[in-house]
Amino acid sequence: xxxxxxPVKAIDSLDVLIACGLIAVVMGLSAWxxxxxxxxxxxxxxxxVIQLLIMGYVILFxxxxxxxxLTVAIILVMVLxxxxxxxxxxxxxxxxxxxxxxxxxxxxxGVTLAYVMQxxxxxxxxxNPQYLIPLAGMIVGNAMNGTALAIERLESEVCSxxxxxxxxxxxxxTRLQAAAExxxxxxxxxxxxxxxxxxxxxxVFLPGMMTGQILAGTPPVIAARYQMVxxxxxxxxxxxxxxxAVFFFVPRLFTPAHQLREEIREEL
Amino acid sequence: MFQVSGIVFRGVSLPAPAARNPEGPAPxxxxxxxxxxxxxxxxxxxxxxxxxxxxxxxLRLINRLxxxxxGEILFAGKPLQSFEPTQLRRRIGYIFQVPTMLPGTxxxxxxxxxNLGQSGRHLLPDRAEMLRRLRDVALDETYLNRSAExxxxxxxxxxxxxxxxxxxxxxxxxxxPTSALDPAATTRLLALITKLHERxxxxxxxxxxxxxxxxxxxxxxxxxxxxxxxxxGTTAEVFSSPRQPETRRFLEGRLGEETESEEQEESQ
Numbered sequence: 001x002x003x004x005x006x007p008v009k010a011i012d013s014l015d016v017l018i019a020c021g022l023i024a025v026v027m028g029l030s031a032w033x034x035x036x037x038x039x040x041x042x043x044x045x046x047x048x049v050i051q052l053l054i055m056g057y058v059i060l061f062x063x064x065x066x067x068x069x070l071t072v073a074i075i076l077v078m079v080l081x082x083x084x085x086x087x088x089x090x091x092x093x094x095x096x097x098x099x100x101x102x103x104x105x106x107x108x109x110g111v112t113l114a115y116v117m118q119x120x121x122x123x124x125x126x127x128n129p130q131y132l133i134p135l136a137g138m139i140v141g142n143a144m145n146g147t148a149l150a151i152e153r154l155e156s157e158v159c160s161x162x163x164x165x166x167x168x169x170x171x172x173x174t175r176l177q178a179a180a181e182x183x184x185x186x187x188x189x190x191x192x193x194x195x196x197x198x199x200x201x202x203x204v205f206l207p208g209m210m211t212g213q214i215l216a217g218t219p220p221v222i223a224a225r226y227q228m229v230x231x232x233x234x235x236x237x238x239x240x241x242x243x244x245a246v247f248f249f250v251p252r253l254f255t256p257a258h259q260l261r262e263e264i265r266e267e268l
Numbered sequence: 269m270f271q272v273s274g275i276v277f278r279g280v281s282l283p284a285p286a287a288r289n290p291e292g293p294a295p296x297x298x299x300x301x302x303x304x305x306x307x308x309x310x311x312x313x314x315x316x317x318x319x320x321x322x323x324x325x326x327l328r329l330i331n332r333l334x335x336x337x338x339g340e341i342l343f344a345g346k347p348l349q350s351f352e353p354t355q356l357r358r359r360i361g362y363i364f365q366v367p368t369m370l371p372g373t374x375x376x377x378x379x380x381x382x383n384l385g386q387s388g389r390h391l392l393p394d395r396a397e398m399l400r401r402l403r404d405v406a407l408d409e410t411y412l413n414r415s416a417e418x419x420x421x422x423x424x425x426x427x428x429x430x431x432x433x434x435x436x437x438x439x440x441x442x443x444x445p446t447s448a449l450d451p452a453a454t455t456r457l458l459a460l461i462t463k464l465h466e467r468x469x470x471x472x473x474x475x476x477x478x479x480x481x482x483x484x485x486x487x488x489x490x491x492x493x494x495x496x497x498x499x500x501g502t503t504a505e506v507f508s509s510p511r512q513p514e515t516r517r518f519l520e521g522r523l524g525e526e527t528e529s530e531e532q533e534e535s536q
Contacts, residue, residue, distance in 0.1 A: 163364070164368050167364065170361070170362040170432075171358070171384065171432070171435060172358040172381055173354065181371075255335075259335070259353075265285075266285050
C-alpha cells in the first residue's frame with residue numbers, strides 16, 4: 001500500500017480563491033496593527049495569480065507545440081527581465097549597465113543549463129520544455145539575485161573604500177588590481193545565499209522543486225536526486241554570472257586611465 | 269625652443285565637478301584656471317595657498333589621479349598622457365593628506381607596490397629593500413610585522429612614505445602630509461622630507477596652507493589662490509618681496525576675509 005506514484009490531486013480556481021483567505025488574514029493583521037502593508041499585499045496577490053496563470057498557459061502552450069525556437073525564446077525573455085530586475089537597487093544609470101547584467105546572466109545561465117541538460121539530465125530532446133523551462137527558471141532566477149547582490153555590493157565597497165583604492169592606484173595598481181578586494185567581497189556576498197542553501201537544504205527547509213515533484217507523485221529518492229542537481233547547479237550559475245558581471249562592471253567605476261570616476265570620488 | 273625637464277603645466281584648467289555645483293548664486297565653476305607652472309626636477313617645490321584654493325586638485329593632476337579638462341602637463345618633456353598611467357604613478361609617488369593603510373602588516377603595505385609588477389603573483393618581498401625604506405623614514409625593523417592600522421597617525425604617514433619609496437619614484441607629491449599630525453610628529457616629518465630630498469635627490473612637490481612649513485622645506489614656492497597661480501619664485505623671494513598684492517595679503521593673513529566661505533574644497 002504505497003502512496004508513491006499516485007497522480008496529484010487537481011485543485012481548481014475555487015481552491016485558489018480559498019487560499020487567498022490566508023492573505024486576507026495577513027491584511028486584517030496589517031490593518032489592525034497599522035503596518036501599511038495592505039496595498040503591497042493586494043498587488044502582490046493579484047500579480048502572483050496573474051503571472052502564474054499566464055505562465056501555466058504559456059508552458060502548456062510550449063508543451064503542446066514542443067518547438068525548440070519557441071522554448072528558447074521564452075528563456076531569452078526570462079533573461080531580459082532578469083538583467084533589468086538585477087539593477088533595481090543600483091545607484092548607477094540603469095540603462096547603461098543593463099547590457100552587462102543581461103549578458104552576464106545569459107552566459108552564466110546558458111553554460112550551466114547546457115551542462116545540466118546535456119551531461120546530467122540528458123532528455124531525449126535537448127529542447128524538451130518539460131525539463132528546459134523549469135531548470136532555466138531556477139537558474140536564471142538565482143543568477144539574477146546573485147548579480148543584483150554583487151553589483152550593489154561592489155558599488156558600495158568601492159565608494160566606502162575609495163581612499164584605499166586611490167592609495168593602490170597611486171602605487172601603480174591597475175583598476176582591476178585596485179578593486180580586487182572590493183570584487184572579492186562582492187562576489188563572496190553574492191555566493192553566500194546559494195552556499196548557505198546547500199548547507200541547510202533538507203534540514204531547515206524542503207525546496208520547492210522537490211516538494212512539487214513529491215506532490216506530483218515522483219518517488220522521493222528521485223525527487224531528492226533532482227534536487228541535488230539543482231542545488232549544485234545554482235552556485236555554478238550564480239558564480240559564472242556574478243564573475244562576468246563584476247568583471248564588466250569594474251571598468252564603469254574607473255576611467256580607462258585607471259582613475260576613480262568623478263561620481264565615485266564625489267560620493268559622500 | 270628651450271629644453272624642459274621637470275613638470276610643466278601649460279594653460280591647465282579643471283572645472284568643478286557637477287556634484288559640487290548645486291544651484292546657488294554664482295557657483296564657482298573652476299577649481300583650477302589657466303595654470304602655467306614649471307616645477308624643476310631635483311628641487312623641493314612648495315605649493316602654498318589657503319584652504320579651497322585647489323592645491324589638492326593640482327597635485328592629483330601630476331600623477332593622473334585626475335585629468336584636466338584643458339591644457340597640457342609635461343613630465344620629462346613628454347605629455348603625461350604618453351605614459352602608461354600605472355607606470356607614471358610608480359615614478360611619481362603620492363602621499364595623501366590623511367594616511368590610509370592597506371589591510372595587514374607594515375610589510376604587507378610596503379610589499380604592495382613592489383608586488384604589482386610581478387604579474388599578480390604574491391612573491392616574497394625583498395626584506396632588505398623594505399628595511400632600507402623603513403630606515404629612510406626613521407622606523408626600525410620591529411615595525412615590519414606590526415599591524416599597519418594600529419600605528420599612530422604619524423607612524424602611518426611615515427609608512428605611507430616608505431610605501432611610496434618602494435617603487436623608487438623620481439618625484440614625491442605630498443598633500444599636506446602633516447595635517448593629521450601633532451606638532452612633534454610634524455617637526456620630525458618635515459626634517460625627514462628634507463633628508464629624503466638630500467639623500468635621494470628626490471623631487472618633492474609639497475602642498476601646504478601653512479606659511480612656516482613652506483618657508484621651512486621649500487626651495488621654490490608657488491602661491492595658489494582661488495585656482496590661479498598668482499606668484500612663483502624662490503621661497504626667499506616670494507616671502508621677502510612678493511610682487512603681487514594678493515600674495516602680500518595672503519602672507520599677511522588678510523586674504524581669509526573674503527574667501528573663508530569656500531572651505532569645503534580640500535576635504536575629500
